[in-house]
Amino acid sequence: MSVDELRAGLARIAETVVPDPDPYELVMRHARRRRRRRLAGLAAAVAAVLAAALTGPAALNAAGLHHESEDPPPVHGQPVDSPWGWRLINSPTRGSLAGDTAFVADLARLFDREREELHISADLPTVKVLFADESAGYRQVVLVYHSAKSAALVVSEGPAGAAPARLRSDDVLWIGPVDPFNLIGVHSQPPGVQNQPLLGLAPAGCRVSISRTADAGESGLRRQWQAQPTDGYLLVDQDTSDGWWRVECDGQVRQEEPMRPAGAGRAGTVAETYPDDGRWAPTSEFPNTTVAREAGQTYRVLARQSGLVDEARPVIRWSGRLDPPGGEAALLTARGGGPTLLLVGDTGAGPLLALATVRDPAPTEPASDVGPLRPALVATGYAPAPDLLAVRVPALDGDRALLTDQLLVVPYKGATRIEAVADGKVRASAPVTGGAALLTLPIGTQATLRALDADGKVLGSGVLREPATGERIFNEPLISAW
Numbered sequence: 001m002s003v004d005e006l007r008a009g010l011a012r013i014a015e016t017v018v019p020d021p022d023p024y025e026l027v028m029r030h031a032r033r034r035r036r037r038r039l040a041g042l043a044a045a046v047a048a049v050l051a052a053a054l055t056g057p058a059a060l061n062a063a064g065l066h067h068e069s070e071d072p073p074p075v076h077g078q079p080v081d082s083p084w085g086w087r088l089i090n091s092p093t094r095g096s097l098a099g100d101t102a103f104v105a106d107l108a109r110l111f112d113r114e115r116e117e118l119h120i121s122a123d124l125p126t127v128k129v130l131f132a133d134e135s136a137g138y139r140q141v142v143l144v145y146h147s148a149k150s151a152a153l154v155v156s157e158g159p160a161g162a163a164p165a166r167l168r169s170d171d172v173l174w175i176g177p178v179d180p181f182n183l184i185g186v187h188s189q190p191p192g193v194q195n196q197p198l199l200g201l202a203p204a205g206c207r208v209s210i211s212r213t214a215d216a217g218e219s220g221l222r223r224q225w226q227a228q229p230t231d232g233y234l235l236v237d238q239d240t241s242d243g244w245w246r247v248e249c250d251g252q253v254r255q256e257e258p259m260r261p262a263g264a265g266r267a268g269t270v271a272e273t274y275p276d277d278g279r280w281a282p283t284s285e286f287p288n289t290t291v292a293r294e295a296g297q298t299y300r301v302l303a304r305q306s307g308l309v310d311e312a313r314p315v316i317r318w319s320g321r322l323d324p325p326g327g328e329a330a331l332l333t334a335r336g337g338g339p340t341l342l343l344v345g346d347t348g349a350g351p352l353l354a355l356a357t358v359r360d361p362a363p364t365e366p367a368s369d370v371g372p373l374r375p376a377l378v379a380t381g382y383a384p385a386p387d388l389l390a391v392r393v394p395a396l397d398g399d400r401a402l403l404t405d406q407l408l409v410v411p412y413k414g415a416t417r418i419e420a421v422a423d424g425k426v427r428a429s430a431p432v433t434g435g436a437a438l439l440t441l442p443i444g445t446q447a448t449l450r451a452l453d454a455d456g457k458v459l460g461s462g463v464l465r466e467p468a469t470g471e472r473i474f475n476e477p478l479i480s481a482w
Contacts, residue, residue, distance in 0.1 A: 074121035084180035091204035095133030216338030278315030281435030287319035337386035345376030384462025444468025
C-alpha cells in the first residue's frame, strides 16, 4: 500500500466520524481541482466546492500522517512538471527565520540525516529549507526533498523557539507534489496559538496581493488589490481571511482564487440562514424548506468568501422544479441583484458547486466520491439587471457538477417571454412559466436578455456577461496559469 493509498483510506475513515462538517467544506466538496485537494489528509478529509466554494477552491487545511504502527514504503515524490515548480524549489529560504543561517543549516542537516525514519527515498538526494517562520506565534518550517525530476514537500511545526530536533520529533506533515503555489494550513495547533494561519507559498520574486472585499457593480464584481511586502509568500489568519488572493510572476497573473473563508461557521445557524421570500411571482406553494435553507447558507458562505459583506443576506427570487437536472430548486440573489445562486435538489446530501463548464476538459484526477445520496447541485452567476436574473443550470457529470447550456432567467413580474438577442437576431426564446424561463443558449454567448409582456413590449433588459470557459464563482474567473 502506498502512502497516498494509506492517506486516502484514513481520509475515508475520518469522513465517517465527523458529526458536523464545516459549512465551507460542504459547499466546496468535490469541486476543487488538484491544486486545492493537494493538502487533503487525515484531519482535512475533504476536497470540495459548493456547498460552496468557491471554490476553493478548498479544504485548504493541511493534515498529518502519523507513522506509528504503519511502515509505509519509501516516498519517491512526484514529478515536478512546471518550470515554476523548479523556480520555487530554487528560491532562497524565506520567512522570519530565514536570516538565522545556523538554524536553517542545522534543520536541513537533521532532516537529511533522518530521511530514512521519514521514509524519504534515496532517489530524492537533496533536502532544502524553503520556509522558516515564527511570526504567527509558532515555528513552521517547509522543506523539500528533490532529485532532478521529482520532489516531495514536508511541513513541520512546533512552539516558538523550537530547536530543529524538536521540529523533527514532533508531528510531520507530508504534502504531495510541489506546486508553484502551495497552500499550507496549521497542522498541530501549538500551545498558545489562537489563530489558524494559512501560508500561501509561491516562487521568490512573485508578488502576492489580497483583496479583502468586493463591490457588486453593474456588470460584475469589482476589487481593489493590495500588494503585500513579503517576497512571494503570505501568511493570513484563516479566521479573518474573507476575500481573494492573487499571485503575479513576471508581470502575469498566475493564480487568483479565494482565500480560505473565515470561519465558514460564521455563516450562522440553519435558522439564521433561511433567506427572505422575495419572489416576484409568488405562488401559493411555499419554497421547499430544505432547498431554501441550504441555498441560503451556501449563498452566505460564498458571498463572505468573496468579501461581499452587504450581499451576505440573500432573498429568494424564484422557486420551483427543474427537470433536468431534477428536483426542487431555488434561485437567490442580493436585494439589489448582482451575485446570483441556483440550488437544485432536496436530498439533504452536501451540495456540489459547479465551477467549470461542459466545454472545459475533464480534470486529470477523478473527483471525490459523491456518496450514496444524489447531491444537490449549485451554480452561481451574475444578474444582467436588478430586475432580470440569469444563472446557468448545473448538471451532474459523474462525480462533478458542471454548468450547462441551459440558462434559467427570472424576470420581474409581468413578463411572459424572454429573448436572447445577439447581432440583431433572436438567438433563443422561451415563455415565462411559473415565474421563470429556460433558454438553450451556449455558455459564453454575448447577448442581451429581454423580458417582454403579452403585447411584445420590452419590460426590462440586460446584457448577459459570462466567461465562455473556465472555473468561476459569481462569474469571477478562478485563474491557475502556471
